[in-house]
Amino acid sequence: MGSLRPGDAGGADRFGPDGPGGTSRLQLGDAGEAQVDCTFCGIVAGRLPARVVYEDDSAVAFLDIRPLRRGHTLVVPRAHVVDLTAEEAGQAVAAVGPVLQQTTRLLIDRLPADGVSLLQANGSAAGQEVLHLHFHLVPRWAGDCPLNNWTPAADASVSLDDLHLQLAPPGS
Template sequence: MSLDGRYDADNIFAKIIRGEIPSVKLFEDDKVLAFMDVFPQSRGHALVISKTSQARNILEMEPEVLADVVAATQKLAKAVNAALKPDGLVVTQFNGAPAGQTVFHLHFHVIPRYEGEALGRHGEGGMADVEDLRALAAKIAAAL
């Protein structure tokens, strides 16, 4: 998919926002939702999305909504750092399929990095065990 196109209201993140697909939530308010990535690249990989915008990428995101999403991403990064004590953190966001974007609803990744552990490939690898995600989410949520 290119950088141009129409928002698909049936994308997986839109379905998560509407409650049609379950997720392991970390926090949410009327503007943003943070939840665990079910295809994590690293232990504790989480995502932040807007609940109000239909922007597919950063080029389309309304500046005031982007500010809310970035603030929530920082909040999540601080909680992941406090809870999991990684050696580093990757905060990333992809725009368009050639850049690695697989869900066309703007989202930020917060990916803990641990010394000596390889980073999994984005969008590849197996689905995480839900109970493991819930246990990690409880640790992260407690640090919020």
């Protein structure tokens, strides 16, 4: 199911039952439950827009809004888990595995990319900015520059709408 920011062209918006700006609020709760102030919980719940390229019952893959390379995608578990140190992290990683695999195949096949780098950070010192476990899938091409810093490549910010259309499931 694909989604865009309100007003973007090229796909259908996906929002929660109250629509954009609705009054539904997620409850704060234990790990695994959606957190009201978590950006990724908002995306998973459909309260916040995202350009989803793949999803299943356990995880969601969507285009990063600050891509390092063309097609840079984030994969997040639907359950709220802060990072790999959380008690529930092992279960979340197992649940995300199939989506990582399917999204990697999608990036290699449809971009096409020569490979994909998998990156993950735990804690602010490691560069984690959103406190919801997530994995970066960064498409790579023969001869591109190494990922030894998080400075976006010049061509990384191509039209996210066009890229979404290229990667999203048909009809989304």
